[in-house]
Amino acid sequence: MRGFVRDNALSLFFLLAFAAALVGQSFAGTADYNARQLTEGGLPVTWADYVTSSDFAVDVAENWQSEYLQFLMFIMVTVWLVQRGSPESKPPGEEGGQSDREQRIGPFARPDSPAWAKAGGVRRSLYSNSLGWVMGLVFAASWFAQSVAGTAAYNNQRLSQLQDPVGWSGYVLSADFWNRTLQNWQSEFLAVLSMIVLAVYLRQRGSPESKPVGAGHAATGVES
Structure with missing residues (x-):
């Protein structure tokens, strides 16, 4: 234990x-x-x-979808974009999906590699992108849950004010929905930006999210 x-x-x-x-x-x-x-x-x-209640569900779902969007975008964007000096980035010049040898898949798999990394065809392709797929599906599901719960909560408020309820599509296009959504997205993007840039110049001894304390500011993709 x-x-x-x-x-x-x-x-x-x-x-x-x-x-x-x-x-x-x-x-x-x-x-x-x-x-x-x-x-x-x-x-x-x-x-x-x-x-x-829908009030609690929409508050939870809107936070979940923004968090999963943050990680989904970070996972996918860092395949192709780099930030010199950041431990959150690959070194410049290594953009892209890398070779099979570098990714240890197919004929270059090791004995302890996952079975689907050793396989070929659809299984290898799916497994090669499985993290992004799962993050994307959870984001989509939580965003949909936010829209459904938000519609119910929004209509409860409208009915209490003797106003007509709106349909799901009407709510998804409403200012209330996008205000809830974008106020979460902007904070997530700012947090990721701060982590990427601050980690170039600042250190946290012993953390894998930081470069070694003595590493140069231009050192990229290294961990303590």
Whole structure:
């Protein structure tokens, strides 16, 4: 058990942090929702009612889709674009998908290589791009979930104001949907930009996200 925890400490830490933040959000969201309900002359709801509501679902989904978009774009863009001096980038001149030898696939696979990396045809092609595909699918699913939950939450608000509800397509084209979406996207893109550029000049000793403390600013794609 101790060995399992040590070998998986990073993922376990972020899993627990995620769970704690989600539970905290659910209680804080319930309190905020009930405060607005009382202000508007409505009735408060229970925690269980809130976490199964469209209001909670849209808040969660809109954050998830922006996070997965961030990683999807970072994964795909770094195949072709570089940033000299950043440990988040390949060295200039190594843009592209690299050769089979460099990627250790097909006849260049090693004994410990995944089975699909040793295979050919569709299986190798799928596995070669599987990380991007999964990130893209999760992003698309969470963005769709945001749009569906957002439509319900938006219509609840409109009905409380004696306005006609809108359809899913109407909501997806609305200012409310794109305001929710873009305010998350811009923060994610800024965070990635900051990481790429700051890691050129700043260091964090012992972190694989940083260059060695003594590495030159122009050193690219190296880890501590």
